Amino acid sequence: MGINPDLVGHIYPAGASYQVGREKIREFATATKASSPAHFDVQAAQALGYADLVAPPTFVIIIAQRADAQLIADPASGIDFSRVVHADQRFTHHRPIVAGDELLAELYVDQIREMGAGAMITTRAEITTVSGEKVATTTSSLLVRAGD
Amino acid sequence: MIKFSSLEKGQVIGSKTVTVNRGDLVRYAGASGDFNPIHYSERFATEVELPSVIAHGMFTMGAVVDLVGAWVGNPGAIVDYQTRFTKPVVVEDPAGSNPSDAEGTAIEVEGKIGALDEEAQTARVDLTVTANGTKVLMKCQAVVQL
Numbered sequence: 001m002g003i004n005p006d007l008v009g010h011i012y013p014a015g016a017s018y019q020v021g022r023e024k025i026r027e028f029a030t031a032t033k034a035s036s037p038a039h040f041d042v043q044a045a046q047a048l049g050y051a052d053l054v055a056p057p058t059f060v061i062i063i064a065q066r067a068d069a070q071l072i073a074d075p076a077s078g079i080d081f082s083r084v085v086h087a088d089q090r091f092t093h094h095r096p097i098v099a100g101d102e103l104l105a106e107l108y109v110d111q112i113r114e115m116g117a118g119a120m121i122t123t124r125a126e127i128t129t130v131s132g133e134k135v136a137t138t139t140s141s142l143l144v145r146a147g148d
Numbered sequence: 149m150i151k152f153s154s155l156e157k158g159q160v161i162g163s164k165t166v167t168v169n170r171g172d173l174v175r176y177a178g179a180s181g182d183f184n185p186i187h188y189s190e191r192f193a194t195e196v197e198l199p200s201v202i203a204h205g206m207f208t209m210g211a212v213v214d215l216v217g218a219w220v221g222n223p224g225a226i227v228d229y230q231t232r233f234t235k236p237v238v239v240e241d242p243a244g245s246n247p248s249d250a251e252g253t254a255i256e257v258e259g260k261i262g263a264l265d266e267e268a269q270t271a272r273v274d275l276t277v278t279a280n281g282t283k284v285l286m287k288c289q290a291v292v293q294l
Contacts, residue, residue, distance in 0.1 A: 024179075027178075027179045028179045028180065028210075030175070030179070031172075031175045031176045031178070031179035031180065031207075031210075032176070032179075032207065032210035032211050032214070033166055033172075033211045033214060034210075034211075034214050034217070034223065035214050035217075035218055036214075036217050036218065036222075036223045038222070038223060038224070039223065048222050048224065050224060054223060054224040056210060056213075056217075056223055057210075057213050057217065057223055057226040057229050057290070058206060058209055058210040058213065058229070061180060061206050061210075062180055062181055065180070065181060065182060066181065081184065082184075082185075082186075082192075082196055083196065084184075085233075086204075086205040086206065086233050087232065087233060088230070088231065088232040088233065088287075089205070089206065089209060089230065089231060089233070090228070090229070090230035090231075091228065091229045091230070092227070092228045093224075093226065093227050093228070096224035
Protein backbone atom coordinates (compact mmCIF):
# COMPACT_ATOMS: atom_id res chain seq x y z
CA MET A 1 0.00 0.00 0.00
CA GLY A 2 1.35 3.37 -1.07
CA ILE A 3 0.02 5.57 1.71
CA ASN A 4 0.64 5.70 5.43
CA PRO A 5 -2.79 4.94 7.02
CA ASP A 6 -1.83 6.82 10.20
CA LEU A 7 -2.43 10.09 8.32
CA VAL A 8 -6.23 9.85 8.70
CA GLY A 9 -7.40 12.73 10.86
CA HIS A 10 -4.24 14.70 10.23
CA ILE A 11 -4.68 18.43 9.63
CA TYR A 12 -2.18 20.45 7.64
CA PRO A 13 -2.47 24.07 8.82
CA ALA A 14 -2.93 26.83 6.27
CA GLY A 15 0.31 28.12 4.79
CA ALA A 16 0.80 31.54 3.22
CA SER A 17 -2.39 33.24 2.04
CA TYR A 18 -3.41 33.23 -1.64
CA GLN A 19 -4.24 36.58 -3.20
CA VAL A 20 -6.89 36.18 -5.91
CA GLY A 21 -5.87 38.45 -8.78
CA ARG A 22 -7.76 39.65 -11.84
CA GLU A 23 -5.12 38.40 -14.25
CA LYS A 24 -5.11 34.93 -12.64
CA ILE A 25 -8.90 34.74 -12.99
CA ARG A 26 -8.59 35.76 -16.65
CA GLU A 27 -5.78 33.27 -17.23
CA PHE A 28 -7.65 30.39 -15.56
CA ALA A 29 -10.91 31.26 -17.36
CA THR A 30 -9.06 31.26 -20.71
CA ALA A 31 -7.37 27.95 -19.89
CA THR A 32 -10.71 26.28 -19.08
CA LYS A 33 -12.38 27.89 -22.13
CA ALA A 34 -14.89 29.71 -19.94
CA SER A 35 -17.14 32.09 -21.85
CA SER A 36 -18.71 34.35 -19.21
CA PRO A 37 -17.65 38.00 -19.52
CA ALA A 38 -17.84 38.17 -15.70
CA HIS A 39 -14.43 36.40 -15.63
CA PHE A 40 -12.82 38.97 -17.92
CA ASP A 41 -14.60 42.32 -17.72
CA VAL A 42 -14.98 44.10 -14.36
CA GLN A 43 -18.08 46.00 -15.52
CA ALA A 44 -19.75 42.75 -16.63
CA ALA A 45 -18.98 41.24 -13.21
CA GLN A 46 -20.33 44.31 -11.43
CA ALA A 47 -23.50 44.13 -13.53
CA LEU A 48 -24.08 40.69 -11.96
CA GLY A 49 -23.58 42.16 -8.51
CA TYR A 50 -19.95 41.19 -7.86
CA ALA A 51 -17.41 43.61 -6.44
CA ASP A 52 -14.83 42.49 -9.02
CA LEU A 53 -14.13 39.68 -11.52
CA VAL A 54 -15.75 36.43 -10.36
CA ALA A 55 -13.68 33.25 -10.40
CA PRO A 56 -14.80 30.24 -12.49
CA PRO A 57 -16.46 27.40 -10.50
CA THR A 58 -13.27 25.30 -10.37
CA PHE A 59 -10.76 28.13 -9.85
CA VAL A 60 -10.28 27.27 -6.18
CA ILE A 61 -8.59 24.01 -7.25
CA ILE A 62 -5.44 26.14 -7.50
CA ILE A 63 -5.56 26.76 -3.78
CA ALA A 64 -6.78 23.27 -2.88
CA GLN A 65 -3.99 21.60 -4.86
CA ARG A 66 -1.40 23.82 -3.17
CA ALA A 67 -2.73 22.48 0.12
CA ASP A 68 -2.64 18.90 -1.25
CA ALA A 69 0.97 19.47 -2.27
CA GLN A 70 1.90 19.70 1.42
CA LEU A 71 0.55 16.18 1.90
CA ILE A 72 2.25 14.80 -1.21
CA ALA A 73 5.55 16.41 -0.18
CA ASP A 74 5.26 15.11 3.39
CA PRO A 75 7.81 12.27 3.71
CA ALA A 76 5.43 10.63 6.21
CA SER A 77 2.72 10.17 3.54
CA GLY A 78 4.66 7.82 1.25
CA ILE A 79 2.84 9.15 -1.83
CA ASP A 80 4.59 8.93 -5.22
CA PHE A 81 3.09 11.84 -7.20
CA SER A 82 3.83 10.18 -10.54
CA ARG A 83 1.46 7.34 -9.57
CA VAL A 84 -1.38 9.60 -8.46
CA VAL A 85 -4.63 9.66 -10.43
CA HIS A 86 -7.41 12.11 -9.58
CA ALA A 87 -10.46 9.97 -8.77
CA ASP A 88 -13.11 12.48 -7.75
CA GLN A 89 -13.56 16.13 -6.90
CA ARG A 90 -16.22 18.28 -5.28
CA PHE A 91 -16.52 22.02 -4.73
CA THR A 92 -19.01 23.56 -2.36
CA HIS A 93 -19.05 27.33 -2.62
CA HIS A 94 -20.26 29.15 0.47
CA ARG A 95 -19.96 32.35 -1.55
CA PRO A 96 -18.44 33.21 -4.95
CA ILE A 97 -14.71 34.00 -5.06
CA VAL A 98 -13.84 37.40 -6.52
CA ALA A 99 -10.63 39.20 -7.40
CA GLY A 100 -9.18 40.83 -4.30
CA ASP A 101 -10.00 37.93 -1.98
CA GLU A 102 -7.15 36.80 0.23
CA LEU A 103 -7.68 33.13 1.03
CA LEU A 104 -6.32 30.42 3.31
CA ALA A 105 -6.66 26.64 2.95
CA GLU A 106 -6.61 24.20 5.85
CA LEU A 107 -6.24 20.59 4.71
CA TYR A 108 -7.90 17.62 6.42
CA VAL A 109 -7.06 13.99 5.65
CA ASP A 110 -10.54 12.44 5.90
CA GLN A 111 -10.13 8.89 4.65
CA ILE A 112 -7.60 6.36 3.39
CA ARG A 113 -8.81 3.11 1.85
CA GLU A 114 -6.83 0.25 0.37
CA MET A 115 -7.82 -0.35 -3.25
CA GLY A 116 -6.27 -3.60 -4.47
CA ALA A 117 -2.53 -3.01 -4.40
CA GLY A 118 -2.99 0.77 -4.32
CA ALA A 119 -4.85 3.16 -2.06
CA MET A 120 -7.41 5.96 -2.20
CA ILE A 121 -6.90 9.06 -0.09
CA THR A 122 -9.67 11.61 0.47
CA THR A 123 -8.74 15.10 1.55
CA ARG A 124 -10.83 18.17 2.29
CA ALA A 125 -9.64 21.76 2.07
CA GLU A 126 -11.54 24.36 4.05
CA ILE A 127 -11.05 27.67 2.27
CA THR A 128 -11.59 30.85 4.25
CA THR A 129 -10.66 34.49 3.99
CA VAL A 130 -7.81 35.70 6.17
CA SER A 131 -10.47 37.13 8.50
CA GLY A 132 -12.09 33.70 8.90
CA GLU A 133 -15.11 33.95 6.58
CA LYS A 134 -15.99 30.54 5.07
CA VAL A 135 -15.62 30.68 1.30
CA ALA A 136 -15.46 27.12 -0.06
CA THR A 137 -15.03 23.50 0.88
CA THR A 138 -13.29 21.24 -1.61
CA THR A 139 -13.05 17.47 -1.37
CA SER A 140 -10.80 15.38 -3.53
CA SER A 141 -9.92 11.72 -3.73
CA LEU A 142 -6.60 10.65 -5.15
CA LEU A 143 -5.91 7.09 -6.24
CA VAL A 144 -2.30 6.15 -5.68
CA ARG A 145 -1.62 3.29 -8.06
CA ALA A 146 0.63 0.51 -6.82
CA GLY A 147 4.27 0.82 -7.84
CA ASP A 148 6.30 -1.84 -9.64
CA MET B 149 -32.68 35.10 -15.55
CA ILE B 150 -34.09 31.60 -15.39
CA LYS B 151 -37.22 31.15 -13.30
CA PHE B 152 -37.21 28.18 -10.95
CA SER B 153 -40.91 27.58 -11.63
CA SER B 154 -40.24 27.16 -15.36
CA LEU B 155 -37.94 24.15 -14.86
CA GLU B 156 -38.80 20.47 -15.03
CA LYS B 157 -36.82 17.45 -14.04
CA GLY B 158 -35.35 15.76 -17.11
CA GLN B 159 -35.35 18.97 -19.15
CA VAL B 160 -32.27 19.35 -21.37
CA ILE B 161 -30.53 22.68 -20.75
CA GLY B 162 -28.19 22.38 -23.74
CA SER B 163 -25.11 20.71 -25.13
CA LYS B 164 -21.75 21.70 -26.50
CA THR B 165 -18.42 20.36 -27.71
CA VAL B 166 -15.14 21.39 -26.11
CA THR B 167 -11.91 20.47 -27.89
CA VAL B 168 -8.57 19.90 -26.21
CA ASN B 169 -5.14 19.71 -27.83
CA ARG B 170 -1.63 19.49 -26.36
CA GLY B 171 -1.33 23.28 -26.38
CA ASP B 172 -4.48 23.52 -24.23
CA LEU B 173 -2.91 21.16 -21.68
CA VAL B 174 0.24 23.27 -21.41
CA ARG B 175 -1.94 26.34 -20.93
CA TYR B 176 -4.04 24.61 -18.26
CA ALA B 177 -0.90 23.35 -16.49
CA GLY B 178 0.41 26.90 -16.26
CA ALA B 179 -2.89 28.42 -15.20
CA SER B 180 -3.64 25.79 -12.56
CA GLY B 181 -0.15 24.99 -11.31
CA ASP B 182 -0.67 21.27 -11.99
CA PHE B 183 2.56 20.28 -13.74
CA ASN B 184 2.21 16.51 -13.53
CA PRO B 185 4.22 15.38 -16.61
CA ILE B 186 1.53 12.84 -17.61
CA HIS B 187 -0.23 15.91 -19.05
CA TYR B 188 2.60 16.94 -21.38
CA SER B 189 5.22 14.20 -21.78
CA GLU B 190 4.19 11.22 -23.91
CA ARG B 191 7.38 9.36 -22.97
CA PHE B 192 6.64 9.76 -19.26
CA ALA B 193 2.92 9.00 -19.61
CA THR B 194 3.54 5.70 -21.39
CA GLU B 195 6.27 4.75 -18.92
CA VAL B 196 3.68 5.00 -16.12
CA GLU B 197 1.38 2.78 -18.20
CA LEU B 198 -1.00 5.39 -19.54
CA PRO B 199 -2.04 5.11 -23.21
CA SER B 200 -0.54 8.53 -24.03
CA VAL B 201 -0.68 12.09 -22.70
CA ILE B 202 -4.01 12.60 -20.94
CA ALA B 203 -5.92 15.77 -20.13
CA HIS B 204 -6.00 16.98 -16.55
CA GLY B 205 -9.27 15.71 -15.08
CA MET B 206 -9.66 19.23 -13.76
CA PHE B 207 -9.34 20.64 -17.29
CA THR B 208 -12.33 18.58 -18.36
CA MET B 209 -14.29 19.33 -15.19
CA GLY B 210 -13.53 23.03 -15.53
CA ALA B 211 -14.34 23.25 -19.23
CA VAL B 212 -17.64 21.37 -19.32
CA VAL B 213 -19.29 23.40 -16.54
CA ASP B 214 -19.28 26.47 -18.79
CA LEU B 215 -22.46 25.01 -20.29
CA VAL B 216 -24.18 25.47 -16.91
CA GLY B 217 -22.79 28.94 -16.19
CA ALA B 218 -23.79 30.16 -19.64
CA TRP B 219 -27.27 28.68 -19.28
CA VAL B 220 -27.92 30.43 -15.98
CA GLY B 221 -26.11 33.60 -17.13
CA ASN B 222 -23.98 33.74 -13.97
CA PRO B 223 -21.10 31.35 -13.25
CA GLY B 224 -21.10 32.46 -9.60
CA ALA B 225 -24.55 30.89 -9.18
CA ILE B 226 -22.98 27.41 -9.20
CA VAL B 227 -22.91 26.62 -5.49
CA ASP B 228 -21.86 22.98 -5.65
CA TYR B 229 -20.08 21.01 -8.36
CA GLN B 230 -18.78 17.47 -8.25
CA THR B 231 -17.64 14.63 -10.45
CA ARG B 232 -15.84 11.31 -10.59
CA PHE B 233 -13.09 10.91 -13.14
CA THR B 234 -13.70 7.49 -14.66
CA LYS B 235 -11.78 7.39 -17.95
CA PRO B 236 -8.83 9.47 -19.08
CA VAL B 237 -9.23 11.87 -22.01
CA VAL B 238 -6.33 10.93 -24.29
CA VAL B 239 -4.88 13.86 -26.23
CA GLU B 240 -2.77 12.91 -29.24
CA ASP B 241 -0.07 14.92 -30.99
CA PRO B 242 -0.76 14.32 -34.69
CA ALA B 243 2.24 14.38 -37.03
CA GLY B 244 2.53 17.46 -39.19
CA SER B 245 0.43 19.68 -36.92
CA ASN B 246 1.26 22.54 -34.59
CA PRO B 247 0.20 21.17 -31.16
CA SER B 248 -1.55 24.45 -30.37
CA ASP B 249 -3.57 24.43 -33.60
CA ALA B 250 -4.35 20.70 -33.81
CA GLU B 251 -8.02 19.84 -33.90
CA GLY B 252 -7.63 17.96 -30.62
CA THR B 253 -9.89 15.55 -28.81
CA ALA B 254 -13.59 16.43 -28.80
CA ILE B 255 -15.30 16.35 -25.42
CA GLU B 256 -19.09 16.26 -25.74
CA VAL B 257 -21.25 17.55 -22.91
CA GLU B 258 -25.01 17.57 -22.41
CA GLY B 259 -26.82 18.98 -19.40
CA LYS B 260 -30.16 17.88 -17.97
CA ILE B 261 -32.09 18.96 -14.91
CA GLY B 262 -31.49 16.10 -12.47
CA ALA B 263 -33.27 17.46 -9.40
CA LEU B 264 -35.12 20.54 -8.19
CA ASP B 265 -35.23 21.78 -4.61
CA GLU B 266 -38.10 24.19 -4.23
CA GLU B 267 -37.29 25.19 -0.66
CA ALA B 268 -33.66 26.04 -1.47
CA GLN B 269 -34.56 27.31 -4.98
CA THR B 270 -31.76 25.24 -6.46
CA ALA B 271 -31.58 23.13 -9.60
CA ARG B 272 -29.15 20.26 -10.00
CA VAL B 273 -27.84 19.95 -13.54
CA ASP B 274 -26.50 16.51 -14.42
CA LEU B 275 -23.81 16.57 -17.10
CA THR B 276 -23.16 13.68 -19.45
CA VAL B 277 -19.57 13.99 -20.65
CA THR B 278 -18.07 11.76 -23.33
CA ALA B 279 -14.91 11.65 -25.43
CA ASN B 280 -14.32 9.18 -28.24
CA GLY B 281 -17.71 7.63 -27.49
CA THR B 282 -16.83 6.81 -23.86
CA LYS B 283 -18.16 8.46 -20.71
CA VAL B 284 -15.18 10.17 -19.10
CA LEU B 285 -16.95 11.73 -16.10
CA MET B 286 -19.55 10.10 -13.88
CA LYS B 287 -21.91 11.71 -11.38
CA CYS B 288 -20.98 15.08 -12.85
CA GLN B 289 -23.46 17.39 -11.11
CA ALA B 290 -23.65 21.15 -10.75
CA VAL B 291 -26.11 22.74 -8.33
CA VAL B 292 -27.31 26.18 -9.36
CA GLN B 293 -28.82 28.74 -6.99
CA LEU B 294 -31.72 30.45 -8.73
